[in-house]
Amino acid sequence: MSQLTELHADIDSRVLSIRENHADWLCGKGCDSCCKRLAEVPQLTAAEWNLLREGLAELAADHLQAISREIAALAGSAERPVICPLLDHATGACPVYVHRPVACRSYGFYMQQGLGLYCHDIEQQVANGELSNVVWGNHDAIDHRLAGLGESRPLTDWFADWEREKHAIDR
Numbered sequence: 001m002s003q004l005t006e007l008h009a010d011i012d013s014r015v016l017s018i019r020e021n022h023a024d025w026l027c028g029k030g031c032d033s034c035c036k037r038l039a040e041v042p043q044l045t046a047a048e049w050n051l052l053r054e055g056l057a058e059l060a061a062d063h064l065q066a067i068s069r070e071i072a073a074l075a076g077s078a079e080r081p082v083i084c085p086l087l088d089h090a091t092g093a094c095p096v097y098v099h100r101p102v103a104c105r106s107y108g109f110y111m112q113q114g115l116g117l118y119c120h121d122i123e124q125q126v127a128n129g130e131l132s133n134v135v136w137g138n139h140d141a142i143d144h145r146l147a148g149l150g151e152s153r154p155l156t157d158w159f160a161d162w163e164r165e166k167h168a169i170d171r
Helices: 003-021 046-057 061-075 102-106 120-127 139-149 155-170
Strands: 043-045 152-154
Touching (some): 003 046, 003 102, 043 155, 046 139, 061 155, 102 139, 152 155
16 A cells, blocks of 8 residues: 555545534535635645546546646736636536545645634634534644655646646657
8 A cells, every 4th residue: 555545544534534423514525615715736746646647637638628728827827815726617526536635635624723724614613613522633744744755846837747748748
């Protein structure tokens, strides 16, 4: 089992535990709030990019071209918050959900409070007493494990390199 697969299993176990104990937890199918309010361009390790690239390669050509346009626009923009360039705006779903990066798997379940990287909608429900007994996960531990998975770069950089490689092969 790879380090990334082990990390995914640990995150999935924690997420399942939260969902079992909090049926009213906001994160779930149909919620794309975090996808529309990213603080920065997603950072991926080499291992995460390799997995994500597999999912991207499975998409229809027209869907991949639309994502390519979104990523190109994002690469040249300083606008914040960032909207995930992979998000399908019509459905609010992720077309590469199975291949998604760790940040996407853990957002809303783990947090980095000092960096503001957590779901403010969940925080508000906790403050209102709507979600009782919430124990936030420690995203610093996840970051420590990610550090062992290779170089970390913005999604826009990984994608641009991948497109250059594909075009070089096509020539």
